[in-house]
Amino acid sequence: MAVPGAVFSNNIGGSVLRAENSVIETKHKFYDDDFIKKVADSVLRAAKSAGASYCDFRLSNFRSQNVSTREQVIQNIREGENYGFAVRVIIEGTWGFAASSTFSEEEALKITKIACETAKANNKIQRNKVELVPVPAYNDTWSTPIKKNAFEVPISDKVNFLFALNEKAKFYGADYCNSFIWAVNEWKYFASSEGSYIKQDLHRLWTAFDVTVVDKSTGGFESRDSFTVPIGKGYEYIDDYNWQKDLEEAVEHTKMKFKAKSVEPAKRDIILDANHLWLTIHESCGHPTELDRALGFEANYAGTSFMTPDKLGKLQYGSNVVNIKGDRTQKDGLATRGYDDDGVKTEEWDIIKEGRFVGYQTTREMAKFIGETASNGCAYADSWDHFPIQRMPNVSLQPGKNKLSLNDLIADTEDGIFIKGTGSWSIDMQRYNFQFTGQEFWEIKNGKISQMLKDVAYQGNTVDLWNSCDAVCDKSEYHLGGSFFCGKGEPGQVSPVSHGASPARFRKVKILNTSKEAGN
Amino acid sequence: MILSENEAKNLLEKVLTNSKADAVSASLDGNNTYNIRFARNSISTNGFSDGLTLNITSYFGKKSGSASTNKFDDISIKETIKKSEDIAKLSPENKEYMPLLAQQNYSEAYNFSGETENLTGEQRSERISYILENAVSGSVTAAGFSEDSVSFNALMNSNSLFAYNKASLASLSATIRTADGTGSGRFEKCYINSGDIEYKALADWAINRSKLSIDPAEIKPGRYTVILEPAAAADMLSLCINSMSSRWADEGRSYFSKKGGGTLIDESIASSMLNIYSDPADKLAPTSTFSYSGEPLNKTIWFENGVLRNLHRNRFWAEKTSQPSIPYPANVIMQGGSKSLDEMILQTDEAILVTRFWYIRSVDPRTMLFTGLTRDGVFEIKNGKITRPVKNFRFNESPMDVFKNIIELGKTEKAVGSETGDYPLVVPPIKTADFNFSSLSDAV
Numbered sequence: 001m002a003v004p005g006a007v008f009s010n011n012i013g014g015s016v017l018r019a020e021n022s023v024i025e026t027k028h029k030f031y032d033d034d035f036i037k038k039v040a041d042s043v044l045r046a047a048k049s050a051g052a053s054y055c056d057f058r059l060s061n062f063r064s065q066n067v068s069t070r071e072q073v074i075q076n077i078r079e080g081e082n083y084g085f086a087v088r089v090i091i092e093g094t095w096g097f098a099a100s101s102t103f104s105e106e107e108a109l110k111i112t113k114i115a116c117e118t119a120k121a122n123n124k125i126q127r128n129k130v131e132l133v134p135v136p137a138y139n140d141t142w143s144t145p146i147k148k149n150a151f152e153v154p155i156s157d158k159v160n161f162l163f164a165l166n167e168k169a170k171f172y173g174a175d176y177c178n179s180f181i182w183a184v185n186e187w188k189y190f191a192s193s194e195g196s197y198i199k200q201d202l203h204r205l206w207t208a209f210d211v212t213v214v215d216k217s218t219g220g221f222e223s224r225d226s227f228t229v230p231i232g233k234g235y236e237y238i239d240d241y242n243w244q245k246d247l248e249e250a251v252e253h254t255k256m257k258f259k260a261k262s263v264e265p266a267k268r269d270i271i272l273d274a275n276h277l278w279l280t281i282h283e284s285c286g287h288p289t290e291l292d293r294a295l296g297f298e299a300n301y302a303g304t305s306f307m308t309p310d311k312l313g314k315l316q317y318g319s320n321v322v323n324i325k326g327d328r329t330q331k332d333g334l335a336t337r338g339y340d341d342d343g344v345k346t347e348e349w350d351i352i353k354e355g356r357f358v359g360y361q362t363t364r365e366m367a368k369f370i371g372e373t374a375s376n377g378c379a380y381a382d383s384w385d386h387f388p389i390q391r392m393p394n395v396s397l398q399p400g401k402n403k404l405s406l407n408d409l410i411a412d413t414e415d416g417i418f419i420k421g422t423g424s425w426s427i428d429m430q431r432y433n434f435q436f437t438g439q440e441f442w443e444i445k446n447g448k449i450s451q452m453l454k455d456v457a458y459q460g461n462t463v464d465l466w467n468s469c470d471a472v473c474d475k476s477e478y479h480l481g482g483s484f485f486c487g488k489g490e491p492g493q494v495s496p497v498s499h500g501a502s503p504a505r506f507r508k509v510k511i512l513n514t515s516k517e518a519g520n
Numbered sequence: 521m522i523l524s525e526n527e528a529k530n531l532l533e534k535v536l537t538n539s540k541a542d543a544v545s546a547s548l549d550g551n552n553t554y555n556i557r558f559a560r561n562s563i564s565t566n567g568f569s570d571g572l573t574l575n576i577t578s579y580f581g582k583k584s585g586s587a588s589t590n591k592f593d594d595i596s597i598k599e600t601i602k603k604s605e606d607i608a609k610l611s612p613e614n615k616e617y618m619p620l621l622a623q624q625n626y627s628e629a630y631n632f633s634g635e636t637e638n639l640t641g642e643q644r645s646e647r648i649s650y651i652l653e654n655a656v657s658g659s660v661t662a663a664g665f666s667e668d669s670v671s672f673n674a675l676m677n678s679n680s681l682f683a684y685n686k687a688s689l690a691s692l693s694a695t696i697r698t699a700d701g702t703g704s705g706r707f708e709k710c711y712i713n714s715g716d717i718e719y720k721a722l723a724d725w726a727i728n729r730s731k732l733s734i735d736p737a738e739i740k741p742g743r744y745t746v747i748l749e750p751a752a753a754a755d756m757l758s759l760c761i762n763s764m765s766s767r768w769a770d771e772g773r774s775y776f777s778k779k780g781g782g783t784l785i786d787e788s789i790a791s792s793m794l795n796i797y798s799d800p801a802d803k804l805a806p807t808s809t810f811s812y813s814g815e816p817l818n819k820t821i822w823f824e825n826g827v828l829r830n831l832h833r834n835r836f837w838a839e840k841t842s843q844p845s846i847p848y849p850a851n852v853i854m855q856g857g858s859k860s861l862d863e864m865i866l867q868t869d870e871a872i873l874v875t876r877f878w879y880i881r882s883v884d885p886r887t888m889l890f891t892g893l894t895r896d897g898v899f900e901i902k903n904g905k906i907t908r909p910v911k912n913f914r915f916n917e918s919p920m921d922v923f924k925n926i927i928e929l930g931k932t933e934k935a936v937g938s939e940t941g942d943y944p945l946v947v948p949p950i951k952t953a954d955f956n957f958s959s960l961s962d963a964v
Contacts, residue, residue: 072615073616074614074616076586077584077586077607077611078585078588078607079586079587079607080575080587080588081588081589081590081591082573083589083590083591084569084571095563095564095565095566096566097565097566097567098567099567101521101570101572101590101591114568118568121641121645122563122566122645124645125563125645125649125652126562126563127561127562127652127656128560128561128562155585155611156610156611159610159612175771176771176773214771214772214773216777216780217779219772219777219780220886221777221886295560296559296560296661296663297559297560297564299559299661299663299695299697300559300663300664300693300694300695300706301665303878306963385567385571387565389565423883424882424883424891426879426880426881426892426893426914428879428893428895428912428961429878429893429895433893433914433959433960433961435883435891455884457883459914459958459959461962490557490665491553491567492941512958514884515884517883517889517916517956518883518918518921519921519954519956
């Protein structure tokens with residue numbers, strides 16, 4: 001593994017920027033725990049007095065730091081904090097919700113009153129009563145197990161690192177290189193009328209670059225994104241990543257794209273690398289197995305799902321090598337935490353078992369619709385002023401049980417395409433029809449990578465694709481991918497989520513030529 | 521939280537007074553927002569928030585740093601100022617630094633309505649009740665979202681610039697699905713003035729459309745003449761404007777880059793019927809009259825009779841390339857014709873009618889190729905009539921090819937695309953040839 005400081009030892013302009021110690025404030029200034037609990041208890045009492053059968057209080061601070069560069073230019077250095085609380089009540093089966101950024105006992109009681117009044121007003125047009133499945137009371141704290149807090153690394157070190165990366169990209173032959181480091185710290189305190197008091201401190205990090213090579217004589221240009229992933233780790237991710245290899249290959253392969261063979265549209269076997277497959281899992285399994293979608297709660301925006309409750313336990317979603325789990329306890333996962341925003345302790349469960357659809361993602365409100373007596377902990381709000389809705393856990397394809405490396409899989413493939421990295425992605429509102437591209441496409445002939453291809457997209461139907469999966473590499477090839485920004489809900493909310501996978505092979509998938517699709 | 525112009529000015533002056541930087545700019549963004557969400561013919565969630573955020577950028581020479589907070593006690597404000605100054609001190613000189621703007625002259629803005637500000641809980645409930653009651657009586661299922669907000673944005677810098685805008689926005693959308701799961705209709709409208717949302721007519725229309733789209737027929741994917749309703753046209757317009765960065769074109773990495781160098785400005789690259797401009801004073805889509813960086817927003821022509829006239833360009837790139845600075849627009853208007861959508865259908869021999877799109881993503885920026893799907897109603901038109909609903913398609917198409925192949929444009933209206941949010945767009949229905957439907961989707 002490369003250490004950035006060593007790889008880029010000839011970095012540009014570094015010395016003048018380096019500070020021995022960061023002068024940036026890095027610690028939150030929260031009110032003390034006793035005061036927060038006192039306010040929370042006042043809220044819970046006030047809601048009960050107003051007739052609430054359920055109430056929760058959620059105080060949050062979302063801290064974010066972004067350092068963005070292009071070539072040797074700063075695009076943005078920004079640090080922000082967004083702090084506030086929300087009160088959520090159920091009165092006669094109707095939700096009421098209100099939020100404020102002014103944290104005091106007086107304001108908390110005012111917001112509780114608004115939440116209760118809103119519930120009573122909306123109750124008049126409520127047709128289906130809200131019911132929650134039970135949850136035990138917890139008094140606990142939980143933190144992301146990071147080794148190096150990204151907020152404690154001086155900004156000058158981050159700038160130096162990114163400038164060195166960009167300079168190296170130019171040295172290798174890129175015309176342009178953008179890069180960034182984005183760190184997020186989400187702190188939250190949750191108290192509910194079920195008796196829970198939970199404090200959590202969550203960290204996540206996203207760093208990436210993209211290189212572009214331009215051929216002005218032809219008016220053409222090609223690009224490649226890094227294969228880094230957003231992850232539930234600290235700055236140690238940056239220290240441990242093999243930047244040298246990724247950057248060198250990124251520029252070399254970008255230049256190769258100009259001369260790559262344009263793909264012939266046909267049905268071909270494809271091998272999807274883990275750094276591509278995570279997004280296919282996200283779109284074609286993560287979203288359709290959200291129970292709120294399947295029930296129609298997202299019909300006006302994100303859509304519904306072909307995986308309706310009548311198919312639970314019956315649908316042969318994939319071949320018998322396909323095992324997919326939901327897991328909010330997964331190491332380094334972006335959706336990993338101790339408790340969800342309903343106060344439910346997180347867990348791991350089967351979604352697809354030997355190809356069969358066996359489990360949904362649920363919240364306390366959704367679980368009862370399929371006869372479950374407990375939630376599997378998928379409630380999340382991306383801001384203190386947003387209502388917690390059902391959000392995706394880490395959803396991951398389990399590695400194959402038999403020994404199988406990526407090289408073994410390629411060697412076992414007569415005629416196919418190996419796809420690396422995520423490109424364009426799109427899927428319909430019930431998650432049947434998808435089209436994905438990637439960052440790199442390599443033709444496989446007689447068990448060997450033969451040449452680079454370009455203009456490749458694959459298109460198909462979710463169930464057909466997963467039933468065509470005949471091999472998944474073993475755990476030695478397992479990697480996480482993920483996104484900071486899975487979008488859902490109205491008002492729109494984003495949630496961070498990871499997906500693990502080992503490379504997998506899919507037989508006879510429809511390949512398109514994107515240049516021909518554009519009419520060329 | 522909404523601050524008046526004087527309150528915002530006082531708070532921003534306090535920030536500037538406490539600054540120790542060579543120069544400083546600060547902004548405030550506040551809102552009061554109410555929302556109600558419904559699904560399965562019942563209320564699902566609701567929300568109220570009164571957010572206020574302070575953004576500060578401090579400058580030491582050409583070094584800059586930014587910090588933001590939503591805490592407004594004196595200590596928090598001072599800490600945020602210091603944080604931005606500390607970041608600036610640790611930053612390298614920005615090679616693209618531009619001096620702060622001096623005071624600018626802004627024209628009057630028309631993007632606020634007292635009717636929206638005074639919307640009551642009863643009025644919100646009345647709209648949703650109408651949709652839910654008619655969905656139930658029509659044996660269909662409604663899901664939707666209502667949101668109204670008052671917001672403000674204020675900017676101040678140490679070079680005497682001050683700008684303030686108070687805005688309002690009300691939106692309502694509903695998706696109506698039929699009991700058999702094969703039909704879907706949807707509307708979404710967003711206006712400065714909440715009273716402009718004709719919720720009864722819109723709900724009735726969506727319910728009818730859902731029933732009209734039941735049991736769609738399967739027709740072969742391929743290239744078809746299509747009529748894009750305004751919601752679909754809005755996405756095409758938005759995708760095009762997003763791609764119109766002057767810098768990217770000058771650097772050779774854009775659809776608008778010219779072979780051999782330069783850009784396609786002043787070249788005819790679309791149908792002569794294509795006219796696109798921005799105007800903060802537009803009556804259908806009025807906006808603030810200043811950009812996020814404080815530049816005045818004025819009428820800007822993007823396409824004139826199919827000729828590309830302008831690309832957006834920030835102040836740095838404008839100075840570097842000796843071209844005028846053109847801020848990213850606050851609205852976009854595509855000129856239309858005189859016919860209603862119904863009249864366009866009546867005079868069409870054969871076409872596919874597309875209500876709206878979904879999940880649009882870039883496939884190839886070189887050709888501005890995008891992929892996505894149709895949603896909430898696709899219909900076959902033959903001999904001047906809608907003859908039958910057809911299954912949804914996946915498309916692979918470039919907005920510029922849509923604009924090259926325009927056959928006819930209808931009457932304009934303010935529209936919301938599936939990827940445009942509340943960004944103000946005014947578009948006509950577009951009849952265009954050779955639209956590329958790549959495959960079928962079973963989704964409804």
